Amino acid sequence: MKIISIISANGGVGKTTIAANLATVFKKNGHHVLAVDFDPKNSLRLHFGIDLLHTLGIASSKQILGKWSQAIIKGSDDVSILPFGNTSADERNNFIGEMSNNPMLLKEQLITLGLPNNAIVLVDTPAGPSPYLDQSLSAANLVILANHADGASYSMLQMINALVEQQCRTRVDFLGSFYVINQLDRSRQLAGDIADIMSMQLGAENVGPIHHDQSVQEAFAFGTDVIHYAPDSRASMDFIEVSLLVSQLIGIRLGVTAHRDSF
Amino acid sequence: MKKPNDVEALFIAIDEDPDKYQEITRDQDAVLAIERWPLIAAINQISPIHNGVAVESIVTDETGMASKKNHGQTTLEIASDNKVKTIVTTSELLVEEKFVGVEQSVSLNISDITIENSLRGLPPQSNVLTIDTSHIASASTEDIGSIFKRLQSQ
Numbered sequence: 001m002k003i004i005s006i007i008s009a010n011g012g013v014g015k016t017t018i019a020a021n022l023a024t025v026f027k028k029n030g031h032h033v034l035a036v037d038f039d040p041k042n043s044l045r046l047h048f049g050i051d052l053l054h055t056l057g058i059a060s061s062k063q064i065l066g067k068w069s070q071a072i073i074k075g076s077d078d079v080s081i082l083p084f085g086n087t088s089a090d091e092r093n094n095f096i097g098e099m100s101n102n103p104m105l106l107k108e109q110l111i112t113l114g115l116p117n118n119a120i121v122l123v124d125t126p127a128g129p130s131p132y133l134d135q136s137l138s139a140a141n142l143v144i145l146a147n148h149a150d151g152a153s154y155s156m157l158q159m160i161n162a163l164v165e166q167q168c169r170t171r172v173d174f175l176g177s178f179y180v181i182n183q184l185d186r187s188r189q190l191a192g193d194i195a196d197i198m199s200m201q202l203g204a205e206n207v208g209p210i211h212h213d214q215s216v217q218e219a220f221a222f223g224t225d226v227i228h229y230a231p232d233s234r235a236s237m238d239f240i241e242v243s244l245l246v247s248q249l250i251g252i253r254l255g256v257t258a259h260r261d262s263f
Numbered sequence: 264m265k266k267p268n269d270v271e272a273l274f275i276a277i278d279e280d281p282d283k284y285q286e287i288t289r290d291q292d293a294v295l296a297i298e299r300w301p302l303i304a305a306i307n308q309i310s311p312i313h314n315g316v317a318v319e320s321i322v323t324d325e326t327g328m329a330s331k332k333n334h335g336q337t338t339l340e341i342a343s344d345n346k347v348k349t350i351v352t353t354s355e356l357l358v359e360e361k362f363v364g365v366e367q368s369v370s371l372n373i374s375d376i377t378i379e380n381s382l383r384g385l386p387p388q389s390n391v392l393t394i395d396t397s398h399i400a401s402a403s404t405e406d407i408g409s410i411f412k413r414l415q416s417q
Contacts, residue, residue: 151302151303154306154312155306158306161313193303197312198312200290200294201312202313
């Protein structure tokens with residue numbers, strides 16, 4: 001089992017979209033995939049066509065004996081989803097208490113699921129420092145840092161890198177970090193500059209752009225992901241390219257190919 | 264972003280490591296890009312972004328010339344409130360897997376430092392606090408508060 005945590009310093013940079021589309025690409029390539037919604041917003045399920053009235057999740061008090069396996073539900077493309085749950089304030093507070101009592105709650109619960117050795121677990125994590133981020137980093141084999149190509153994301157890179165460093169780098173099972181620049185629009189000077197700067201400073205092989213593409217928003221409104229909605233779109237190609245780069249980092253093979261002429 | 268396949272193939276053909284390939288023009292563009300945006304330049308002046316911990320610190324020696332240390336005992340970071348935050352670690356403490364952070368022990372506006380160094384005729388890289396790390400290394404058993412008071416008085 002390889003745990004990939006999708007994190008960011010700032011909100012609204014597309015972590016859930018990245019998690020959903022990577023999960024779809026990995027699943028379409030025959031891998032066992034579990035997408036974990038570790039965010040109280042509970043929105044990951046919306047990318048997989050799950051019934052809006054579905055309320056059960058990992059933080060739901062309806063679970064019996066606190067076993068997360070009961071909350072797994074199949075989404076589109078047969079991707080396994082572990083929703084956060086449609087929770088009350090009390091349920092969220094109880095869940096935070098559980099995390100406080102057990103800093104390895106997420107990893108331990110994922111292990112108890114008994115997933116195959118080659119399974120890929122994608123963890124959608126709320127933005128910024130929080131108990132959720134601590135849990136996600138403690139479990140991660142690979143971290144994907146989601147960013148926009150703007151000053152807000154760049155100014156927080158040092159902070160979020162330091163958190164990854166503190167919680168992950170000393171672990172022998174940690175494979176590294178990968179940076180996604182989401183909604184990149186190179187027609188804007190700042191966006192192009194930030195992309196170039198990040199590529200130079202973080203290593204071009206560690207940075208993957210998802211170009212701005214209206215197909216992504218349309219796909220979400222359509223109740224699916226862009227891989228299905230617009231398979232030939234620029235964003236779909238980008239997600240496949242990022243999946244390929246990530247697959248190399250975690251040591252798995254993907255059957256798809258992606259060809260892009262430029263960053 | 265992957266390397267262009269033809270360049271990678273060329274390096275292999277001439278028996279060189281493809282990882283040595285560097286996009287010089289792109290890197291030059293990135294350096295210019297940093298200078299184009301004041302906030303981005305300020306972040307990089309204090310502590311450049313790396314894939315991993317910012318272990319590369321800029322330390323000014325006795326002559327006022329700046330140098331970089333890959334595993335320096337002093338790391339300077341910029342805080343979100345536009346203040347300089349100083350974090351000091353010592354090798355001995357790192358070995359013991361302890362981390363000593365002294366937040367806001369020295370707090371100056373970046374613009375103040377820039378102006379001061381400009382007046383003193385120091386290079387831009389010296390827009391950081393000067394800390395003699397030998398004092399820190401030899402003072403690892405000393406109370407951290409007194410270390411800073413002593414360093415600030417020097």
